[in-house]
Amino acid sequence: MTGKTHAAFGILLGTAYALNTPHDIGTSAVIIGTTGVFSILPDICHSGSKVGKEFKLLSRLINFFFGHRTITHSLLFMAVIAVVMTLLNIELTYIICALIGISSHIVLDMMTPRGVALFFPIDMKVTMPVTFKTGGVLDMSLATTFSVLTAYLIYTEMFHRTLDWIHL
Ligand SMILES: [Zn+2]
Numbered sequence: 001m002t003g004k005t006h007a008a009f010g011i012l013l014g015t016a017y018a019l020n021t022p023h024d025i026g027t028s029a030v031i032i033g034t035t036g037v038f039s040i041l042p043d044i045c046h047s048g049s050k051v052g053k054e055f056k057l058l059s060r061l062i063n064f065f066f067g068h069r070t071i072t073h074s075l076l077f078m079a080v081i082a083v084v085m086t087l088l089n090i091e092l093t094y095i096i097c098a099l100i101g102i103s104s105h106i107v108l109d110m111m112t113p114r115g116v117a118l119f120f121p122i123d124m125k126v127t128m129p130v131t132f133k134t135g136g137v138l139d140m141s142l143a144t145t146f147s148v149l150t151a152y153l154i155y156t157e158m159f160h161r162t163l164d165w166i167h168l
Helices: 003-019 025-045 050-054 056-066 075-087 092-109 137-165
Strands: none
Touching: 003 025, 003 092, 003 137, 025 050, 025 056, 025 092, 050 056, 075 092
């Protein structure tokens, strides 16, 4: 799955989460941003990805020791992130964002033939019953669909807020 599709899905879920919990606009934006960033983070194990290019050395190290789509695409990784964020006293809302972002990434990668090592360190590839190629038509259309849905969510929210505001 391309980074674009991952980011689009993370942003969609982040938007849905932000709109379904009572937060001000600023916090909502941080929620959406955090979920979006964590939705592309697992691909740090792949040096050609956006995050991989950003953190080249770390990316090479992870790839060297674990390979692609192993530790950073696992339940173990989600647990480690949750523990580290808790130790850093990060608000629960953002820990939830991180977990939503990472799991959205893992779910999408499970739809590709390569699958993910969800139960790392157990060497077992997990895939969905139906899979499709990264960068193919379906991958691209998913990215578009997620973006359209996000725009729709924001649009309806603004519409309702405006109606409330003018007491209709
Ligand atoms: Zn991935």
